[in-house]
Amino acid sequence: MMLPPAAVFHFPWEIKSNAIREGESIRTFGRLVLYQSEESRATLSAEHASKEHHVVVNTLFVEPFNPILGAQYLVLGETENAEGVGVMVRARVLTCVDGVNIALLQKAINEQRNFFRERECGQAQNAQPGNTT
């Protein structure tokens, strides 16, 4: 049985070719601003630090889906480099979550990241003395 790798939460503005490995499993969110059905391509948009960031999503695996322009979507899939687009997410899951409290979601993601960072710091510090002695 082949389980896919875990899709870790990323903010839409973190999905850039220099920040993410190709083939990495991620999940992210954004407002659907464009859907090109003939190319199976959707574009999600999110605002951060007064800049608009776009995430291009390949929707081939999740079709047919009902595109609601302007609604918030959650996408889960693998990144790949597409010509002319840069990083594209090949969606395994695409769900409409319109009405989601984006600010709270961002807070929750950060909360989780902080927790893992804290814990890894703690573990690194605990492990270090053991290695040196």
Added chain:
Amino acid sequence: MAAAAAAAAAANLGEDQFLSEELPSVLWGLDPVFSAFPRLYVRDIQDMPESIQVPGIYFYNSHPVYRVDVLGKVVYKREREDFFCYGVDDGTGVINCLCWKNELLKGGEDPHTRDPKPGFCPRSRPCVMEKLRRAQHNRCRLEIGELLRVRGLVKTSRDKQREILASSYYKVNDPVMSVQIAWMMEVPELYRQCYDKPLNSTSTALNKAKGIILDFCEEKSVNRFRPYDLQNILQPLVSSQLQTTAADQQPVAGPSACQQLCQLLKEALDTLEKEGFIYRKVKSQDQVYNVTTQDKDLLIAVKCIIREDSAKDKYAVKGCHILHILSAVRQRYSLNVSRAALERLLSFLECSSDIISTGENRYTVF
């Protein structure tokens, strides 16, 4: 069975260097995490080492765990005759969940034809069963991308993969992600307050601190104190804890000894207050705690109330009820006397034969 396994394992104690790090199985029940369904991250469920003493038990940070509670997106699904296999992704890992089908879900055939006595209760029963079947169907049959909540036993499958044997599972309707967000906010807090705290340092240090404070108050007949007065007597607890950790590692940048001390003191006082050993007569900036059974004024006030009210016709036969005494104490003495504190005081007075209990929660004076 666990005890026998522990005894057998204990016999091999010499060879088994790992066992010393594992809590003996007879003590597992003392850990509240053991009897809960901890909400661990999938990554942690996969990384937990299995117990040497009893297979099927795992350790997260020295907490024994054998069942978990997980919420995640279904990213893989396979259906068999008797069960579903769902791959659940919580953002930290993906785990396979084995979800047994309910009788109602097995076989997709029309429930009407399966009913042995169609004449019995002709309309309502099949209709209800059909409704139930449909509800079960909706809750238990998930598609990829839907949200699943699973509680169940952690198992290691034959190919060494961790999986969850669901004892209950259902689809979660979460159209605006509120459930997922709440979960993401809650779990780190659970880890910090519970799963990441070693059992020993939290519960036993707290119990020791409580014991020290109570002994101190009794020996010195302390009737009132401020938290500051107790810092010195709890100091040895924190420094001994530091010594045990410092022996094998350099001091870690964590809460300082002083912060630890304050935290421990606060927790100890909170528990003592909840259990009625101490109370605060006046709630103000200046934290003064009264020791319940050493508070002469309170003792007199309570005795007075019982003596006066026992003389009244209403209470003459049965004695005064504790709730009556409580409201009278709050009116006449201090609003902050808790029921726990009053109960402790009444049993103290009863021990010294100052009052007599006439029945459950009722007291009188002769």
